[in-house]
Amino acid sequence: MSFAIEVNQLQKTYTNGKTALSGVSLAVPEGSFFSLLGPNGAGKSTLINILADTVKPTSGSVQFLGHDLFSERAWCKRRLGVVPQEVAFDPFFAPRDILKITSGLYGVKPDKVWIEELLERLELTQHAGKNSRQLSGGMRRRLLVAQALVHKPKIIILDEPTAGVDVELRKRLWDFMRELNRNGSTILLTTHYLEEAEELCNQVAIIDKGQVLTSQSMTSLLNSVGxxxxxxxxxxxxxxxxxxxxxxxxxxxxxxxxxxxxxxxxxxxxxxxxxxxxxxxxxxxxxxxxxxxxxxxxxxxxxxxxxxxxxxxx
Amino acid sequence: MNWYGCYTLFTREVRRFLNVNMQTIVAPALTAVMYLIVFSYAMGDRQVPGMEVDYFNFLIPGLVMMAMLQNAFANTSSSIMVGKLMNVQIILMMAPLSALELIVAFLSAAVVRAVIVGVVLLLVLVPFTHIPIGNIGFILFYGICGSIIMGAMGLIGGMWSKTFDDMALLNNFIIMPLTFLSGVFYSVKQLPEMWQSVNHWNPFFYLIDGFRFGFLGVGDTDPYKAMSIVLIATLISIAACLKLWSLGWRLKE
Incomplete structure (x- = not known):
């Protein structure tokens, strides 16, 4: 089996002395829909931020599709789309421009058809020309999802993407993710909605206090531990x-x-x-x-x- | 290399300051005109001692350069600061851009803003006077190197600052004194011996003096000595930016 993401002995101690990860190893099979679960403060976000290259690990290695993140950064990052947990938005531009810019930053000439489809699927078409300062919190979060997908990544990481998104939209977002997963993308997500994870994901890992408690297929977890x-x-x-x-x-x-x-x-x-x-x-x-x-x-x-x-x- | 990404970031940075051109271009031009009017009335027809140059003509290159330096600094520092506060920095850090691509984009945009501000200022100020353009090569060299140095300092300052207070501290206690005390408003030859030598330790002094030499053909120091100092400072500031960004200094901690 080939792996989309392989994490080996990852450790992170922040400069304030707090240890967030104490030796996390995890393998996400290619093509899987993988949920990473854990209580607040378990180290989920630190792990995601290290994968996204916004936080440096203290030690350990990360590979995407067999390529080392820290020695082949550009290759890895080109294939990765991350929806960060914190809402981030560029106050100088409108959503459509933001998507074109994000695509460009990934070295991809903006694909107009795909950008319009993303706006449509995430129900942002009506707001695509407005300054992003006028967007509501939920819209900003959906825009981040669109930004993560605009360069058509093979691996999609979603850190709490449905926090503050209403039921109807959440359902549509998950339908979209299922479709991307069927078309070959590997998806790793963290969420607090466990029933969503159970319904969507075929792989699951549970981490707590910076360590992996278990990592296996959803059915085998529910069978063996459940x-x-x-x-x-x-x-x-x-x-x-x-x-x-x-x-x-x-x-x-x-x-x-x-x-x-x-x-x-x-x-x-x-x-x-x-x-x-x-x-x-x-x-x-x-x-x-x-x-x-x-x-x-x-x-x-x-x-x-x-x-x-x-x-x-x- | 992801040059398309680098180009995209450059155009984003340029569009960002053009979107708010009242603050980024018109306001600095207005400030410089006010300085020029106030100082030239106060000084009358006086000449700068030991230079055989009208004070009015002496002042113009200094004011233009000062505005260019401050705007180059403002462009990178405010972009990084706003990016940090709005979390846009995360998007940049996730993108497949190397430190080199990123620094090239940020510094080029800072230079473009500085040059636009400089040209606008000259266009506004020149009708008031008859300033010669002695050596365009000197003017471009000092203008561009100065903007790169200040753009780089803005980038580092932006990375260092955790809040807008930190940024204000940097601006008011380091950048403003250095630019004001660099010989924009006076010739260092007018100063007592001790202050003259202090001025020679201020990197901004060489930038302003060399830039002015490009217009008037006279200056306070040997322009070739100034040139090598400025060139070395430019290279050091670019190298510092590259090193700090690839380390993720104060960004990835």
């Missing part, structure tokens, strides 16, 4: 005796009114121990009137991992 809950409903309130507790020990049994809750685990192939749990429950309480299984979603996994990193085996 557990699910088996709920068995009975006609009357349950009470678990000490003896029954021992039988059900493997499934951390809880009682919720008339329901017995058991935790199911999955093996790496995604098969759960549902049968064992169900048999054990029947042996204790007899057949239940209802059976349901609730899968843990990315948010549950995320919270569990960042609160208790020791659980990660993958």
């Amino acid at each position: 557990s699910s809950t088996l709920a068995l409903g009975y006609h009357s309130p349950l009470h678990i005796t000490a003896e029954q507790h021992i039988t059900l020990e493997d499934f951390s049994p809880r009682v919720d009114g008339n329901a017995l809750l058991l935790t199911l685990k999955k093996d790496t192939a995604g098969n759960s121990n549902f049968n064992d749990a169900y048999q054990a429950a029947i042996s204790c309480f007899g057949a239940s009137s209802t059976v349901s299984i609730e899968d843990e979603d990315l948010e549950d996994v995320f919270l569990r991992l960042t609160n208790n990193p020791a659980e990660v085996q993958a």
